Amino acid sequence: MNSQITHLKQLEAESIYILREVASEFSNPVMMYSVGKDSSVMLHLAMKAFAPAKPPFKFLHVDTTWKFKEMIEFRDNRAKELGFDLVVHSNPTGIEMNISPFEHGSKVHTDIMKTEALKQALNAGAYDAVIGGARRDEEKSRAKERIFSFRDKYHRWNPKSQRPELWSIYNPAIQKGESVRVFPISNWTELDIWQYIYLEDIAIPSLYFAKNREVVEYEGTKIMVDDERMPKELRETAKKEMVRFRTLGCYPLTGAINSTATTLPEIIKEMLLSTSSEREGRLIDKDEVGAMERKKIEGYF
Amino acid sequence: MENIEAYLKEHENKDMLRFLTCGSVDDGKSTLIGRMLYDSKMIFDDQLSAMESESKKYGTTGDKLDMALLVDGLQSEREQGITIDVAYRFFTTEHRKFIIADTPGHEQYTRNMVTGASTADVAIILIDARKGILTQTRRHSFIVNLLGIEHVIVAINKMDLVSFSEDVFLNIKKDYSQLVEELNIKNSYYIPLSALDGDNVVNLSEQMPWYKGKALLNLLDTMSVGKELKSEEFRFPVQYVNRPNLDFRGFCGTVASGIVQVGDEITVLPSGKTTKVKSIINAHDITEKNNNVESNKASASMAITLTTEDEVDISRGDMIVHSKSLPRVSNSLKVMLVWMDEKPMELMKSYNIKGVSSLVEGHFEHINYKIDVNSFERTEVDSLVLNDISSCKMLLTRPIAADAYGKNRLTGSFIVIDRVSNNTVGAGMIVNVAKREEDSFKSSKTYTKSEKALNQYIRDFFPEWNCKEV
Secondary structure, three states: OOOOOOHHHHHHHHHHHHHHHHHHHOOOEEEEOOOOHHHHHHHHHHHHHHOOOOOOOEEEEEOOOOEOHHHHHHHHHHHHHHOOOEEEEOOHHHHHOOOOHHHHHHHHHHHHHHHHHHHHHHHHHOOOEEEOOOOOOOOHHHOOOOOEEEEOOOOOOOHHHOOOOEOOEOOOOOOOOOEEEEOOOOOOOHHHHHHHHHHHOOOOOHHHOOEEEEEEEEOOEEEEOOOOOOOHHHHOOOEEEEEEEOOOOEHHHEOEEEOOOOOHHHHHHHHHHOOOOHHHHEHHHHOOOOHHHHHHHHOOO | OHHHHHHHHHHHOOEEEEEEEEOOHHHOHHHHHHHHHHHHHHHHHHHHHHHHHHOHHHOOOOOOOOHHHHHHHHHHHHHOOOOOOOEEEEEEOOOEEEEEEEOOOOHHHHHHHHHHHHOOOEEEEEEEOOOOOOHHHHHHHHHHHHOOOOEEEEEEEOHHHHOOOHHHHHHHHHHHHHHHHHHOOOEEEEEEOEOOOOEOOOEOOOOOOOOOOOOHHHHHHHOOOOOOOOOOOOEEEOOEEEEEEOOEEEEEEEOOEOEEEOOOEEEEEOOOEEEEEEEEEEHHHOOOOOOOOEEOEEEOOOEEEEEEOOOOOOOOOOEEEEOOOOOEEEEEEEEEEEEOOOOOEOOOOOEEEEOOOOEEEEEEEEEEEEEOOOOOOEEOOOOEOOOOEEEEEEEEEEEEEEOOOOOOOOOOEEEEEOOOOOOEEEEEEEEEEOOOOOOOOOOOOOOOHHHHHHHHHHHHHOHHHOOOOO
């Protein structure tokens, strides 16, 4: 007599359950909002979990100052439309130093404008729970990540001594200064995310859809000319191509792919037929082997 | 474009199955997982190959995913020593989305296996055809059964190394059925496999025409799981109280079991207060434009918000149930406990006991017996160390509403949290909830002479304090 609910509804219920646990167990939680498709899904889930009220926590965007212009516009529009509490943080020291991925390389840029900025924002907010959009299917080191992932007072992750996590009973116990990273969409796959966006009609930035855009070849990938900060000699090589992005981040570090997919079903079709993993276009992971594991230990998501 | 939309429609209606793989590297577990991940990707290709030829742009999908590589990946992780843990992997077939909990099989990783088993509906127990049933097979079967997994697939692997012999298969099957009886495993399935060559993994093997059952993936895809096991009694652990304004007070949570309808008579536990369901907001129906969708009813696994007819005091940790089918409420419980911490369990020590949404302080008063996971022998002990599994009596400082784990996995389970280290140090399954409450401090301490004298003094001169005799 129990009608089995579909896998997407089960995933949705699990995520909502996790978000409500966070709201109940922590005094000052925050949801990371990176403007990408996974963040859009998380925001949607948070709106559902607490309706008719607004989500009882803030949304934090770490702005490296090198994000696509469209992402920033999209972010501010969403905050206005849905009325959620948005906090934006950029590393002031990094801005002063004029950190540029073109000049200083992706590692320095990411360390200062992303990892360091995130730590600053988390310390400033004194958040005891930080909700992130990581999925277990994204990367090998994430397959083992807990849904409630403990971080010491330096925001570090210790992969070798994770708390056992059973059933849907999550352990939120921490000392002052420590925190928990919470991953409500751990069990979603990339296909689930796209399918859900499609079914629930969730707004995402148009950068995900193919369009004629000005791109240049840079370190083995195509990147988009988004502003004047791209070195002039590089900009001069720009040509228009039909491209889209599979992930969104800093424009100099986010590779475009050639594509004609202008609708969600076309994107999904393209994804199903491709053999390369989602993060291929993200330059950060290529820096060194095991980059993600190292970054996580240091406190990056 | 019609094809992709048909595909999406099909994917939308898939259900989900979580399974656990038990075995060690030597049993070919990684190869089997690699094979399933690889071959399920092939299914996409089949479905989409028509479209694929339409658009030359995408070229050949040419699955570059080398299975050997995939398996090597798992092994190199193992060398780094970090697979001493549970890894979750995902794949999709025509009918289902699967979540694999991949756990190590050695005895020192019992806690990880317990963790992986806690959320699984089905377990695949790998047996090397050359070796037959080993101690680890008994251990894996015991844990799987302890954690309430009612479907066990016995995958007899490496059939290629025993010349695909039906006799070998039948002998192992016969041996295992004794274990099934011993442990009272509800549903068992036997498949002869060669994960390396893919025999009976996705396609039925030509080498074993004597095998009349389904290939593994087909079995996983079609087996009926969960439906027949779920309790039909309505259980709703209150997770969060939603109070955006004075006019709305909703109780949020996920329906653990049963069905609830508007107008149903409900009881709030442990207080025992009764009221009726006034409205149900189903989170699944909420859209960006309409956030106040009301439903007439909701069933198990749904995330909902309930409002009640009367203003009843309800908070997180309470359980809402139908007044006509109440669970027991007590502070005294008989439990099966798995110890998960390096630091041994101490009797009478105060721990935090966390259930699906409740948090109560409690202690273990008595260990009835410890059970050996290999021989199933019971021994008497007075402390538990890492990976020990035992039957205990647990006393809480206040009563909770709970079910036996065998009846309801959600309302019958709990974790044990150390109050100083904050670690999750144990996991428990409720066997029985006592009919009555017990004084949880009765025998929890031996008192000194002066404490006894003080107790006597208080009882003599301050009777209004209702102090109990120690």
